Amino acid sequence: MLLKIAWRNIWRSPVRSWVVIVAIALGVWAVIFLMGFSTGMANSYVDSAIRLEVGHLQVHHPEYLTDREVQFVLPQADSVANLIAAGPGVQAVSVRTLVGGMLSSARGSHGLRVRGVDPAEEAALSQLDRKLVEGAYLPEGRRNALYLGKKLADRLGVRLRSRVVLTFQDLEGNITSAAFRVAGLFDVENNGFEEGTALARREDLNRVLGRPGAAHEIAVMLEDAALADTVATRLRNRLPGLDVQTYMQLSPEIRLFESQISASVYIIMAIVMLGLVFGIVNTMLMAVLERVRELGMLMAIGMNRPRVFGMIVLETLLLGLVGAPLGMALGAGMIRWYGRHGLDLSAYAGEGLSEFGMSAVIFPDVYPGMYVELAAAVLITAVLGSLYPAWKAVRLRPVEALRKL
Amino acid sequence: MNVLDITGVTKVYNPDTVPVHALRGVDLEVSAGEFTAIVGPSGSGKTTLLNLIGGLDRPTAGQIRINGIDLATLSANKLIDFRRDHIGFVFQSYNLIPVLTARENAEFVMLLQKRPRAEREARVTQLLREVGLEDRMDYRPTQLSGGQQQRVAVVRALAPRPRFILADEPTANLDSVSTANLLDIMARLNREEGVTFLFSTHDQRVIDRARRVVRLEDGQIVSDEVFDR
Numbered sequence: 001m002l003l004k005i006a007w008r009n010i011w012r013s014p015v016r017s018w019v020v021i022v023a024i025a026l027g028v029w030a031v032i033f034l035m036g037f038s039t040g041m042a043n044s045y046v047d048s049a050i051r052l053e054v055g056h057l058q059v060h061h062p063e064y065l066t067d068r069e070v071q072f073v074l075p076q077a078d079s080v081a082n083l084i085a086a087g088p089g090v091q092a093v094s095v096r097t098l099v100g101g102m103l104s105s106a107r108g109s110h111g112l113r114v115r116g117v118d119p120a121e122e123a124a125l126s127q128l129d130r131k132l133v134e135g136a137y138l139p140e141g142r143r144n145a146l147y148l149g150k151k152l153a154d155r156l157g158v159r160l161r162s163r164v165v166l167t168f169q170d171l172e173g174n175i176t177s178a179a180f181r182v183a184g185l186f187d188v189e190n191n192g193f194e195e196g197t198a199l200a201r202r203e204d205l206n207r208v209l210g211r212p213g214a215a216h217e218i219a220v221m222l223e224d225a226a227l228a229d230t231v232a233t234r235l236r237n238r239l240p241g242l243d244v245q246t247y248m249q250l251s252p253e254i255r256l257f258e259s260q261i262s263a264s265v266y267i268i269m270a271i272v273m274l275g276l277v278f279g280i281v282n283t284m285l286m287a288v289l290e291r292v293r294e295l296g297m298l299m300a301i302g303m304n305r306p307r308v309f310g311m312i313v314l315e316t317l318l319l320g321l322v323g324a325p326l327g328m329a330l331g332a333g334m335i336r337w338y339g340r341h342g343l344d345l346s347a348y349a350g351e352g353l354s355e356f357g358m359s360a361v362i363f364p365d366v367y368p369g370m371y372v373e374l375a376a377a378v379l380i381t382a383v384l385g386s387l388y389p390a391w392k393a394v395r396l397r398p399v400e401a402l403r404k405l
Numbered sequence: 406m407n408v409l410d411i412t413g414v415t416k417v418y419n420p421d422t423v424p425v426h427a428l429r430g431v432d433l434e435v436s437a438g439e440f441t442a443i444v445g446p447s448g449s450g451k452t453t454l455l456n457l458i459g460g461l462d463r464p465t466a467g468q469i470r471i472n473g474i475d476l477a478t479l480s481a482n483k484l485i486d487f488r489r490d491h492i493g494f495v496f497q498s499y500n501l502i503p504v505l506t507a508r509e510n511a512e513f514v515m516l517l518q519k520r521p522r523a524e525r526e527a528r529v530t531q532l533l534r535e536v537g538l539e540d541r542m543d544y545r546p547t548q549l550s551g552g553q554q555q556r557v558a559v560v561r562a563l564a565p566r567p568r569f570i571l572a573d574e575p576t577a578n579l580d581s582v583s584t585a586n587l588l589d590i591m592a593r594l595n596r597e598e599g600v601t602f603l604f605s606t607h608d609q610r611v612i613d614r615a616r617r618v619v620r621l622e623d624g625q626i627v628s629d630e631v632f633d634r
């Protein structure tokens with residue numbers, strides 16, 4: 001009965017109730033959208049960082065990560081890689097020789113890291129072959145071919161087939177140099193990577209290093225990021241004496257980024273809900289003040305305070321119960337649409353996003369638990385917003401309320 | 406036993422600022438089954454007295470007992486339940502809940518008392534029929550005339566079988582036909598159900614129907630007459 005009265009009461013001022021309902025719906029929609037957007041952005045960053053840079057796991061010589069010296073090579077890298085690849089949950093493995101140095105052209109020079117790889121292995125892991133914009137991805141039979149970021153090529157003023165010189169420290173600690181030829185250019189939406197990394201065939205790099213079969217890093221891509229810790233533990237047991245690290249350990253900023261994004265979404269949610277609280281207080285206060293005589297009559301004939309209080313809270317909750325699903329449907333629909341088609345920000349953000357290693361096309365995504373959290377937030381907001389008006393209502397004294405004209 | 410005993414009741418409004426002595430020592434006894442009018446000029450204290458009897462307000466001094474229970478011993482929250490269970494109210498206007506139908510309004514107090522549905526429906530249907538509203542049961546208050554609304558209010562007050570019904574100028578907003586009609590109904594229900602009615606009025610036609618007339622003037626009872634009708 002209380003529910004029936006409350007429900008009918010909210011339709012006594014349909015316009016006013018709709019204003020609140022729409023405000024709640026819009027607030028919910030905005031939070032969902034922002035959340036989906038941020039999650040999409042985080043995913044884009046994380047995916048790109050994992051794909052291009054770290055993979056899910058990496059194996060190194062125990063001292064390699066400390067100062068990334070070229071002499072800390074992995075013993076028997078290829079058989080270790082085969083062992084890893086045979087394990088469960090492993091999707092792709094790439095054995096890399098890593099050389100840091102200076103790349104020079106006639107126009108200038110730039111520091112970078114050259115990743116010596118097996119082209120097919122590396123393509124399966126980082127999919128860098130798909131980012132080709134000009135030339136070819138490490139073509140067979142061409143000696144000292146280099147796969148270079150387009151941005152770096154522009155900086156150095158080099159084009160396809162240009163000759164570049166890589167100066168680096170060899171295994172004995174001597175500064176040596178070797179000539180490479182630009183065979184292909186790639187474009188990834190990550191400026192740091194594009195300007196700081198080049199790919200070469202591992203055998204070419206090992207030859208100039210003077211150590212055939214050398215490797216510094218085995219990068220591993222798993223079927224699911226969630227397996228990282230389990231597989232890492234297993235590998236640590238199987239490969240004592242080697243350094244096995246997960247992407248979280250290698251790139252703590254990935255986790256930081258994710259947690260900051262979700263923190264900022266919660267802050268936004270709190271702000272939206274705070275705004276709604278004030279709107280609700282205002283509306284419900286009006287609804288109470290309009291009905292002073294009626295409330296006085298109800299209390300006179302025996303409706304007790306908890307019931308009157310409950311009625312006002314219930315009316316507010318009902319507004320939220322109509323508004324929140326509307327907003328959720330709207331938000332979910334939008335996330336669904338853009339999640340499939342992508343939200344292209346290149347017109348607004350331009351190059352800005354790729355500075356941070358994010359794609360300009362965002363695929364918004366929300367985790368399902370979000371809707372539950374949001375529903376709870378709206379209900380809490382509604383209850384908070386109704387407390388003061390409800391308190392006002394129960395504080396009315398029937399005699400005085402009934403005397404009001 | 407009396408349903409109502411009032412001894413030495415005074416009521417002073419705004420005692421600290423501009424004191425208004427609305428009641429100055431009222432003594433009154435009402436026994437079961439009475440049909441009593443409280444009359445007097447405007448400002449004589451009728452509403453004040455009915456509010457005190459109904460437990461809507463507290464006297465400055467004196468004692469009000471309903472069925473032997475001193476209202477002063479009840480806390481504010483207890484008083485609300487006491488009103489719900491023992492007193493029926495009919496006000497001059499704004500009696501009904503606008504979002505409920507005549508039947509739902511009539512059932513409302515019984516509902517607050519958590520009476521079973523079947524009992525509520527039977528009682529309210531019968532009473533609404535008795536007051537001539539059988540074909541208006543599903544109308545909202547705005548679809549009813551003032552007289553019809555007051556009849557619904559009387560049914561609501563009567564439905565839970567209270568000790569007595571307090572009605573403060575129940576006919577003040579009604580035309581003479583509706584007034585006569587409402588009084589017929591109240592008088593009949595008083596006879597048939599044996600429920601005590603205590604109502605205030607300045608309307609001579611209403612006064613003429615009362616079997617006891619208590620006259621208030623300036624916060625004091627100046628006459629108390631019983632008529633045989």
Ligand SMILES: Nc1ncnc2c1ncn2[C@@H]1O[C@H](COP(=O)(O)OP(=O)(O)OP(=O)(O)O)[C@@H](O)[C@H]1O
Binds near residue numbers: 418425426446453454
């Ligand atoms: N809340 C209040 N505060 C101050 N004075 C009040 C209050 N209520 C009533 N009074 C005063 O008390 C006196 C009695 O008022 P009351 O309403 O009881 O008279 P009444 O007989 O019902 O009059 P009416 O016939 O006009 O309804 C009046 O002088 C009135 O002004």
Ligand SMILES: [Mg+2]
Binds near residue numbers: 453573
């Ligand atoms: Mg009055």
